[in-house]
Amino acid sequence: MATNLYREYRSLVYWTAYPLLKNAQDAEDLTQDIFLGLLRNNQFNPERGSIVHFLRTMTRCRAIDRLRTKGVKQRAHERLGTILSEPIASPLDRAVAAERAEQVHQAMPHLSTHQRLVLELAYFNGLSQTQIAGHLKTPLGTVKSRVRNAQRVLRFHLAACR
Structure with missing residues (x-):
């Protein structure tokens, strides 16, 4: 058939x-x-x-x-091409970026497992929220809420680092 x-x-x-x-x-x-x-x-x-x-x-x-x-x-x-064509960062810029990366790394444990997963899929794997919803078999609204809440948690903890 x-x-x-x-x-x-x-x-x-x-x-x-x-x-x-x-x-x-x-x-x-x-x-x-x-x-x-x-x-x-x-x-x-x-x-x-x-x-x-x-x-x-x-x-x-x-x-x-x-x-x-x-x-x-x-x-x-x-965007990657634009980033690669930009001038090489100064040692100070690299130090600031490394410090910021460390602050983000220290803030990550404050996220729930679900929040961390959606951020990793979005930022490191480049998936859209719709693709994340399909990948996780989770409603799109739930994915959007988790991303928004994760960003709020990170923003709070990063502001405390300043």
Whole structure:
């Protein structure tokens, strides 16, 4: 059954993805992901509409998600390029940065495990809050609250260090 669905609708999915992604390999990868997801989760409900409509909607949504993710990564690379092109910090600047890093390190134990995890995923792994919510299988609002509360705790403890 899954093989028949793939044969019958793969070009529909591919040609829905390609104009959005503007890259043949990305469109092919997304086509594979859509059908793997359909095979694993089978979220299609015939009472809610046709398989064609379902596949087009899923493809558009996932393509847009990929474009957003690609944009976030591209902006991070651009920021990194800007940072790398900036003049090398003076010894004083490096000392201040090292001291600040140590203060942040000392403030981290004041965070709950959940707060620390969302900050690490956001700042060190570069994940968006939506991606963190999906990764942790936690509601987006909960992730946003944890980030906000963690920032508040760090701000409080860093202000005490000054």
